[in-house]
Amino acid sequence: MRPQDRFDSGSADDDDDVQRAPRPKREAKKPLEGRAIVLGPDEGNATVVELFPNQSAVRLDGQADAVLCGYRMATLASRGPGRERSPVCVGDRVKVEAGVVVHRCERRNSLVRTAPNARNPILHVIVANIELLVVVAAARDPEFSPGIVDRFMGAARAQSIPVALCVNKADLLAPGAARPWNSYASTGVTVLECSARIGDGVQALEALVRGKTVAFCGNSGVGKTSLLRRLLRDDTAGRVGAVNARSGMGRHTTTGAVLIPGPAGSTWIDTPGIMNFTAP
Numbered sequence: 001m002r003p004q005d006r007f008d009s010g011s012a013d014d015d016d017d018v019q020r021a022p023r024p025k026r027e028a029k030k031p032l033e034g035r036a037i038v039l040g041p042d043e044g045n046a047t048v049v050e051l052f053p054n055q056s057a058v059r060l061d062g063q064a065d066a067v068l069c070g071y072r073m074a075t076l077a078s079r080g081p082g083r084e085r086s087p088v089c090v091g092d093r094v095k096v097e098a099g100v101v102v103h104r105c106e107r108r109n110s111l112v113r114t115a116p117n118a119r120n121p122i123l124h125v126i127v128a129n130i131e132l133l134v135v136v137a138a139a140r141d142p143e144f145s146p147g148i149v150d151r152f153m154g155a156a157r158a159q160s161i162p163v164a165l166c167v168n169k170a171d172l173l174a175p176g177a178a179r180p181w182n183s184y185a186s187t188g189v190t191v192l193e194c195s196a197r198i199g200d201g202v203q204a205l206e207a208l209v210r211g212k213t214v215a216f217c218g219n220s221g222v223g224k225t226s227l228l229r230r231l232l233r234d235d236t237a238g239r240v241g242a243v244n245a246r247s248g249m250g251r252h253t254t255t256g257a258v259l260i261p262g263p264a265g266s267t268w269i270d271t272p273g274i275m276n277f278t279a280p
């Protein structure tokens with residue numbers, strides 16, 4: 001009948017649509033999009049601390065413990081181009097109503113990983129709203145790898161996130177050994193050498209993270225969890241294997257981040273198993 005209707009192909013409802021003004025196909029979806037809104041950055045009442053299948057652990061403002069919440073998909077803006085693997089990510093500010101995440105807030109920044117599905121890439125947003133990214137490397141065991149450090153730093157720079165390089169396991173360095181990480185200091189990056197094992201340099205790390213929301217990334221085995229434990233003087237802090245030791249909450253997605261209270265009033269986000277980020 002009307003030429004515009006032909007673009008609305010495949011929808012049986014369109015036949016009784018005769019009273020309405022013709023609209024192009026995209027606008028036909030408006031009512032749903034209108035409900036699925038992203039709130040302003042300060043309109044949330046909770047922070048996502050960990051993701052689980054179809055649920056997330058969320059800490060409501062002013063409360064110490066996280067609670068598990070489901071999602072109201074109809075109002076979470078998780079559709080459209082640049083599809084994301086989960087409706088929210090760790091670090092997201094969200095609006096929770098009656099134990100359900102109903103909206104997420106605009107992100108100030110984010111670090112993402114593209115899921116390995118080139119034809120229909122799904123964004124895996126690892127973490128959002130951080131004030132500092134600390135790239136943790138080891139002086140030895142595993143070998144210091146500038147390639148890995150550079151990839152993390154590039155992603156952070158693309159999002160204007162300040163970065164620091166923390167070279168752990170300094171106790172393993174032979175006297176006079178080469179320190180390839182010193183070259184990063186000349187590019188304006190804060191470089192700290194420390195040892196979670198003997199405690200050298202960890203005070204400087206504590207001063208660096210004080211009061212900030214900080215994501216820690218780096219190869220598995222470089223000592224991220226050991227640094228956290230040393231600074232918190234708590235041998236159970238952080239995640240052990242597949243379980244979050246602090247929350248005791250079940251299995252996590254293998255590359256999922258976790259947000260926990262860190263030392264010196266910091267918020268500490270561990271990003272286990274992630275080898276690189278890209279900017280969204």
Ligand SMILES: Nc1nc2c(ncn2[C@@H]2O[C@H](COP(=O)(O)OP(=O)(O)O)[C@@H](O)[C@H]2O)c(=O)[nH]1
Pocket residue numbers: 168169170171172194195196197198219220221222223224225226227
């Ligand atoms: N020699 C030495 N070993 C360390 C140090 N920090 C951590 N480790 C060891 O390195 C291994 C991996 O540490 P972990 O904290 O689990 O690393 P993560 O995978 O980055 O969280 C463990 O066996 C730690 O005991 C350090 O400063 N010096």
Ligand SMILES: [Mg+2]
Pocket residue numbers: 224225226238272
């Ligand atoms: Mg760890």
